[in-house]
Amino acid sequence: MTLTRTTCPYCGVGCGVLAGADGTIKGDPDHPANFGRLCSKGAALGETIDLDGRLLHPKVNGVRTNWDSALDLVASNFSAAIAEHGPESVAFYASGQLLTEDYYVANKLMKGFIGAANMDTNSRLCMASSVAGHKRAFGTDTVPGTYRDLEEADLIVLVGSNLAWCHPVLYQRIAAAKEARPNMRIVNIDPRRTATSDLADLHLSIAPDGDVALFNGLLAHLAEAGRIDANYATAHVNGLAEAVTTAKDTDVADTGLNAPELAAFFDLWARTDKVVTVYSQGVNQSQSGTDKVNAILNCHLATGRIGKPGCGPFSVTGQPNAMGGREVGGLANMLANHLDIADPDHRAAVQAFWDSPTICTTPGLKAVDLFAACAAGKIKALWIMSTNPAVSLPDSDGVAAAIANVPFVVTSDMLEATDTNDLAHVLLPAAGWGEKDGTVTNSERRISRQRAFLETPGEARADWRIISDVAARMGFADAFAYRKPADIFAEYVALDAALSAFPRDLDLSIFADADYANLIPTQWPQDDKRFFADGQFYHPDGKARMVPVTSPALSQPRFALNTGRNRDQWHTMTRTGKSARLGAHLAEPYLEINPCDAVELGAGPGAILKVESPFGSALLRALITDRAPQGQLFAPMHWTRQRTTSGTINSLTAPDVDPVSGQPALKSGGVTATVF
């Protein structure tokens, strides 16, 4: 069996995979992300490539049609909405599952040819707070770390990250490094005790949203202990004094941790030179998500623990191509190639390169606001690509009603029966993993190829082609005359070269003469170049900024509901749900609850609990465990309305967002629970 070198479609680790049409799956020993390792999800990919449930033909109002009719209908409805109500009346909602080429084309159509910026994605749910925090601190959305830093660090701090389940191969790499160097220390900061905590030397069961207080407390300790690197800060950082003053005013009691726990963490951090702080959704998915990110970055900037091997803050992304999406501007508040919508010079340069008739001038609607606009009747045509917001967004019942309120809804998807497709007027069959070609960028800025090794079934087409075909029918044929993904990648690299006058971190020059067909996994700007090694950042004065951040007022609901992933499932289980082996790990929805809380509710093992919030309710089986702190519940997010009749998790979550990033707070909403 010939095996094709491709990349796993799940998490942001971006592991290399050798895949065959007979379902053979092996870890790619030559891929620098995983060196042959795979986690349970990646190893089971061969069990998920059947055609059960696939959308194989275009459909309009449930009736099969041909591509020309469907594409004509999509283009004419979008054009009519724009003509009658303006470009802001249409929107795209896309996905970190899209390949970079798909993202690039969708972003170009919306921002350069429709002339609005209403293109947001489920990446908003994943790492928007990290993007905002990076831009405030560095002037750019730069992830400075590499995976090798995790192996070279003497202290790894994992904040709001169940790496063992959510980024398993990175966890494996850290576990191997710790085994080789037992003096390496690991601290896990998470309200829950998770599989990741089991590797940690210190687990801090922090109060929900206590992260700003914790890292402000650390910054104050560093200042009081004389551990600030004053020379570094003077030369390379603005805002040190203000940030330290604010930090000293913080009440560390907000962390919920006791004095010995705080002292142990602060002392370990202060006396270890090589520290990597890894953070994920427990930081980002919060109403104070951006401030949490900056509280972490402040500690690294104040001590110069950035830009060196084994040092630095490291945001790990949840999705396979959230990084590629943000590189090409696939968020409502970005332009393209790490440029800003707000900057007229940036807009002019991109418009000139695209030779486009218009360019967006203001940021578009971020995910939660986008669906609120749908509910308010402001969006007349909506195109949802490769994602299932009727289940995955907070207040998902409200989102489903909002989608139903849009006069014209298109979805492009691999599957036919999804909660969102049920609400669409037009279904466009999209090619899936293994069937299409393109590139993805992983959490360490490494661009890898995804390659086809399966026949494309039925009439399915690649997303970039579907979008380009609609663009052509809207009158933009010349600008979207791509014949293959390599054409799009080459244009993306050429755009980057055309923008070289603007100070940016993104630099794709290493791909200028790339052999796309045989592209090997490559980091930008180039392997072994270390961001910020010279102390230069991207604000106009070349310095980084420490942002003074204050701990949010913490509410104390009877129960705080935390949500997240299971080890063996991915998002709404469209692919992993096909594998009986993966399904056997945790076979049904559940609710982690502390034994004391269970006693108080009168809930025995396996009891059914009714969980309610102002937005909805769900019935969940109690999983009584002291891994859940008292007063806190945890439930996985994977089960859709089609997989459970007892209520989905995001029917409970509130559409509250971080005010800076717009990222929803999915980790600590207030709920009640009673025995059903």
Ligand code: SF4
């Ligand atoms: Fe896929 Fe992530 Fe597992 Fe690697 S760690 S095999 S990218 S799910």
